[in-house]
Amino acid sequence: MSAPAQSPRVSTDILVEIDRLVKEFPVERGLLATRDVLRAVNDVSLALRRGEILGLVGESGSGKTTLGRCAIRLIQPTDGRVMFEGTDLATLSARDLRRFRRRMQLVFQDPSGSLNPRMKVGDAVREPIEVHDIARGSRARARVAELFGEVGLDPSYVDRYPHELSGGQRQRVGIARALSVEPQFVVLDEPVSALDVSVQAQVLNLLSDLRRRHALTYLFVAHDLAVVRHVADRVAVMYLGRIMELADASVLYQRPSHPYTRALLSAAPVPDPTAKRERIVLSGDPPSPVHPPSGCPFHTRCFHPRKDARCVEERPELRPITAGQSTACHYADQW
Amino acid sequence: MTPLLSVRNLSVSFATPRGVARAVDDVSFDLLPGETLALVGESGCGKTVTALSLLKLIPEPPGRTDPRSRVEYAGTNVLALGGEALRQVRGGQIAMVFQEPTTSLNPVLTVGSQIAETVRAHRETDRAGARERAVGMMRLAGIPEPEERYGSYPHQLSGGLKQRIMIAIALSCEPRILIADEPTTALDVTIQAQIIELLSDLRKRLGLAVLLISHDLGLVAGIADRVAVMYAGRIVEEATTADLFARPRHPYTEGLLQAAPRVDRPQAALAAIPGSVPSATAWPSGCRFHPRCPHAWDRCIREEPGLLQAGATRSSRCWLVVEPERRRPATTAVTGTA
Ligand SMILES: Nc1ncnc2c1ncn2[C@@H]1O[C@H](COP(=O)(O)OP(=O)(O)OP(=O)(O)O)[C@@H](O)[C@H]1O
Ligand SMILES: Nc1ncnc2c1ncn2[C@@H]1O[C@H](COP(=O)(O)OP(=O)(O)OP(=O)(O)O)[C@@H](O)[C@H]1O
Ligand code: SF4
Ligand code: SF4
Ligand SMILES: [Mg+2]
Ligand SMILES: [Mg+2]
Numbered sequence: 001m002s003a004p005a006q007s008p009r010v011s012t013d014i015l016v017e018i019d020r021l022v023k024e025f026p027v028e029r030g031l032l033a034t035r036d037v038l039r040a041v042n043d044v045s046l047a048l049r050r051g052e053i054l055g056l057v058g059e060s061g062s063g064k065t066t067l068g069r070c071a072i073r074l075i076q077p078t079d080g081r082v083m084f085e086g087t088d089l090a091t092l093s094a095r096d097l098r099r100f101r102r103r104m105q106l107v108f109q110d111p112s113g114s115l116n117p118r119m120k121v122g123d124a125v126r127e128p129i130e131v132h133d134i135a136r137g138s139r140a141r142a143r144v145a146e147l148f149g150e151v152g153l154d155p156s157y158v159d160r161y162p163h164e165l166s167g168g169q170r171q172r173v174g175i176a177r178a179l180s181v182e183p184q185f186v187v188l189d190e191p192v193s194a195l196d197v198s199v200q201a202q203v204l205n206l207l208s209d210l211r212r213r214h215a216l217t218y219l220f221v222a223h224d225l226a227v228v229r230h231v232a233d234r235v236a237v238m239y240l241g242r243i244m245e246l247a248d249a250s251v252l253y254q255r256p257s258h259p260y261t262r263a264l265l266s267a268a269p270v271p272d273p274t275a276k277r278e279r280i281v282l283s284g285d286p287p288s289p290v291h292p293p294s295g296c297p298f299h300t301r302c303f304h305p306r307k308d309a310r311c312v313e314e315r316p317e318l319r320p321i322t323a324g325q326s327t328a329c330h331y332a333d334q335w
Numbered sequence: 336m337t338p339l340l341s342v343r344n345l346s347v348s349f350a351t352p353r354g355v356a357r358a359v360d361d362v363s364f365d366l367l368p369g370e371t372l373a374l375v376g377e378s379g380c381g382k383t384v385t386a387l388s389l390l391k392l393i394p395e396p397p398g399r400t401d402p403r404s405r406v407e408y409a410g411t412n413v414l415a416l417g418g419e420a421l422r423q424v425r426g427g428q429i430a431m432v433f434q435e436p437t438t439s440l441n442p443v444l445t446v447g448s449q450i451a452e453t454v455r456a457h458r459e460t461d462r463a464g465a466r467e468r469a470v471g472m473m474r475l476a477g478i479p480e481p482e483e484r485y486g487s488y489p490h491q492l493s494g495g496l497k498q499r500i501m502i503a504i505a506l507s508c509e510p511r512i513l514i515a516d517e518p519t520t521a522l523d524v525t526i527q528a529q530i531i532e533l534l535s536d537l538r539k540r541l542g543l544a545v546l547l548i549s550h551d552l553g554l555v556a557g558i559a560d561r562v563a564v565m566y567a568g569r570i571v572e573e574a575t576t577a578d579l580f581a582r583p584r585h586p587y588t589e590g591l592l593q594a595a596p597r598v599d600r601p602q603a604a605l606a607a608i609p610g611s612v613p614s615a616t617a618w619p620s621g622c623r624f625h626p627r628c629p630h631a632w633d634r635c636i637r638e639e640p641g642l643l644q645a646g647a648t649r650s651s652r653c654w655l656v657v658e659p660e661r662r663r664p665a666t667t668a669v670t671g672t673a
Contacts (some may be wrong), residue, residue, distance in 0.1 A: 059523035166611045196377040196550070198608035198627075201594035205607055223524065226553075226598035230605065253598070267528035268598040269553025273576050275599060281532050282525045284479075285493040 015217045016048040016071060016104075016185055021080035023066050027290060038290045040066040042241035043080070045318075048185070053211065053218040055232030055249065057225055057264070059286060062238040064221045068187040071219055072104040073097065084185070102132045105178035107171075109190035114174055115162040121173045122148075122158025129180045147176040152206060168199035172206070179210065187219045192227060204231060225268045229253050234324075237261050240289050240297040243318055247325035257321050257332040259304045296329070306331040338365035339544050340389070340408050340429075340512055346401035347381075347388050349615075356615035358384040360568040363642075366512065371538060371545040373555040373576075376565035377591075379612050382548045385565070386516050389413065389546075390425050408512075427457045430505035434517035436497035440489040446500045447473070447485030450507055457508040468507065476503040477533050495526035499533070506537065513538075516548040531558060552591055556580055564588050567623035568615060570642060574649035584651040586628045622654070630655060630663050 023041040028034070040063045048054050056064050069075045071082055073089045082089045084100060092100060108114040115124055122144050129140045145155040151172040162170055171191065178186055191207065192200040208231060211218060222228050228235055228249075235252045237245045237260065245258040256262045266280040282301045287293055293300050299311040310330055318328040347359040359381040366372050374382050387393050389406050391414060406413040413424055425431075433439050441449060450469035454460060460468065466485070473481035476499040489497055498518060505513060515534065519527035535558050538545055549555055555562055555576070562579045564572040564587065572585035583589040593606040610627045613619055621639050625631040634654055643656040655662055 059525065168611055196612065197552075197591055198377065198594045199611050201596075201605040201607035202609070204596070204605060224596075225524075226596040229598055230596035230602060250601070253601075263525055265598060267524045269551060269557060270597060270599045271552040271556050271580060271592055271595055272597075272599075273556045273580050275556075277599065281528045283529075285495055285526065286523075 013050045014047045015050040015085060016219075017081075017083040018044060018046040018048075018067070018071055019081045019083065020045055021067065021070055021082065022078045023063075023070055023075070024078040036290050039241050039292070040289065041070065041077070042292075044238075044241070044243055045080075046236060046243065046246070048217055048219060050184075050217055051211075051215055052233040053220050053231050055228035055235040056219060056221045056238060057223060057228050057235060058238030059223060059264075061286070061289060063241040063289075064223075064238055065189055067238070068106070068189050068219055068221050072101075072106060072185070072187055074106065102181045103183050104185045104187070105181065105183040107174050107178045107186060107188045107191050109193050115170060115177075117162055120159050120161060121165065121170075124162075124173060125158075125177045125180050128177060132181050134181060143180070144176075147180055150179070150210070151176045152202070166199070167195055168202060171195060171203055175203075175206065175210070179214070182214075183216070185217045185219070187221070189221045190223070191220070193222065193224065200227070207231065225253075225264055237264065240286065240292050242297055243328065244298065245325070245327045245329075246318065247327075251322065251325045255322070255325070257325060257327045257335075258298075258329050259302050260298050263301075263303070298329075304329070304331055304335075306334050336367050338407075339368045340366040340406070340546075342366075342385075342389065343405040343407070344401070345385065345388060345404040345406070347384050347393055347404075348399050348401075350397045350399070351616060353614070354616040357568055357618060358615050359388065360618075362565075362568075362570055364563050364570065364573065366544050366546055368511075369538070369542050369544055370560045371535075371547055371558055373547045373549060373559035373562045374565060375549055375552055375555050375562060375591075377550055377612050379615065380565040381568040381615075382550075382565055383516055386431070386514050386546065386548055389514065390429060390431065391416070391421060392425075423457070426453060426505075426510070427508045428510055429512040429514065430508065430510035431514045431516070432498070432501050432505050432518050434520050436494065436501045436521075437489065439501060440497060442489055445486050445488055446492065446497075447487075450500070450504050453504050454507045469503070472503040472507045473500070475506065475537070476500070477529070478503070493526075494522050495529060498522060498526075498530055502530075502533065502537070506541070509541070510543070512544045512546065514546045514548070517550070518547075519554070520550070527554075534558070552580075552595060564591075567613060567618050569623065569652060571624065571652040572650070573642070574646075578646070578649055584645045584649065584656065585624075585653050586630055586655070587624050590627075622652070630661060632661055634658075 021041055021044045025038045025040055027036050027038045044067060058064055070077045125144045125147055126140050129135055129143055135143050144158060148155045153172050192203050195203060220231055232249045235247060235249050236243050239260050245261045256265055263280045263282045266278045284301050287300055295312045295315050316328045316330045318326045321327045321332050343363045345359055345362040349356040349358055362385055376382055388400055404414055447469050450472055451465040454465040454468050470481045470485060478484055478499050519530050547559060559576045561575050563570045566587050572588045583592060590608040594608055596605060608627050619626050621637050622635040625635040640652050640654045642650045642652045645651045645656045
């Protein structure tokens, strides 16, 4: 399996369109309990093409999970829209939303957290099949066995409990459960972050195979840039709730244009002591999302030689830099 | 060079409801003055238990350190020490930094006073002197505005700053050895880069020897002089960093390198290692890697190889060292079942 930039199944046809999405959370601070607002996702627009894997990377707290959850309407955005095949999810009645829900699924980071410890894993996979009236009884059980085979689990495991499986096996159960309702779109939230390298590779290979076999579209959330390079067709880099750079994976990894993307890439370890690499060590910590910096959100840590007063005053919009690459930096093309 | 620390035949087991977990089994290695030795391997291989047992930090029971185990430091066996002598080695000569700074810091004391406390526990100094030294250590650990941060409580600091505080505490008594157990695993990648830079800088300036524990071969490639790879409670390969990455000699090391996606170049396929790390209560017979090894033959199932010399400065616990013709040609990516 490989992840070529132009995967044959990726078209220009848009499956999910995220439009100026904002998600705020109230936060209480200090003894006086003053109420502040934290903008976890701040004016994000992204379109997922049918059949693509869009990687979403960024450091802890940058808003990846929140964006992923809004994209399948597990949580309601504060502002902005999510269109699924042209339908605005906000306009749907509860009943219609339930029908749509089957087409959008989520796979979590920690497979044990998402599985009921007292439910046999076979039942956990069968449950959504019955809830969505896809099959019942022996037909549902046959479908579970088929799904187990598909994710590389021995069908005899249906009678096991989550704690009787390894982390990689539990993640396979989580994937089988998400696939059981035949979705078109799957949000994978750090699907391999809890796994050991040797098992991580098994699950990544499985996810790539499944996408090909079922023409799935993934939003693949991860903080590990190497993992994302391996699977994604395009990559969006988030910082403080905003997209800093959005580019074809082949372009982003070879010619990153946002200073933050460059820093992330240079900080990602490479298992090769002879590799010649650019060393960028950012100073300081990311600022609090409750009080984001003025102007460019990255200016407090930016090392771009052209950084100036404009960066502090004026926020750069995401704009096309080269073919297949958009960047939110005033000086992205002036390195 | 005479080693600073010599670990010989270290074996640690735990009594568990499912039987005896042989977490660390007959592990031996040397740490030379000023060098960085990395101990790498996947979850459950025994890295943390090894680190903790070097300072007699394993709770017994349920743990049990085999009486034949030795940890030689400055002519004495640390495992035979107790009381004040042990306390002087811990933190005074050999210091430790853990993965989770949050759980190792006291939430109700200021971070500065926690550093000062360690200083006073190990050297004769008054309150003001300890405070001054603590501020100096904070500066050494790269904490901006150390005088102001002295009075901060742990929850007021970011993960990266907390880890710098842990490093300041560890270094405050001028140890000769620093044991760092996954010091950056809980941190974001840009903060990880800061901490790694700090550690290599300190090591050069202070001439520290570092035992770095990590599951991340990439991280290790950047800073270690030598690497010991652990699998299933044993060291399975040991070599200089350059040799290990250029030409791994143990199929497990090779598998780890092929399974890791790379950020610096495109890759067609990841070769997964089939299966997963077995449970410490039931290590496989013979070579413990045999159920997952693409080269295994009947000898591997019956008989466990020792750590075999595979070159002037390297060794591998694999029968292929003596029977290289048994090696199977490389296969293409295995999707592998769990
Ligand atoms: N339910 C909530 N209430 C309040 N704040 C929240 C809530 N969920 C998320 N946040 C905040 O929103 C911001 C974005 O969080 P989010 O979980 O989306 O980040 P992330 O990029 O997924 O991070 P990680 O890599 O740690 O998973 C963070 O500052 C987080 O603390
Ligand atoms: N207190 C304990 N009681 C029982 N078993 C234990 C105890 N501590 C560790 N073990 C077992 O010893 C083995 C080695 O554990 P250890 O923590 O050293 O692994 P590790 O290599 O550090 O893994 P990780 O990368 O997950 O930190 C594991 O199988 C673990 O379950
Ligand atoms: S806009 Fe300015 S501060 Fe922001 S990334 Fe670009 S150069 Fe840096
Ligand atoms: S001894 Fe045999 S099973 Fe073990 S690693 Fe070597 S070839 Fe594989
Ligand atoms: Mg998240
Ligand atoms: Mg550990």
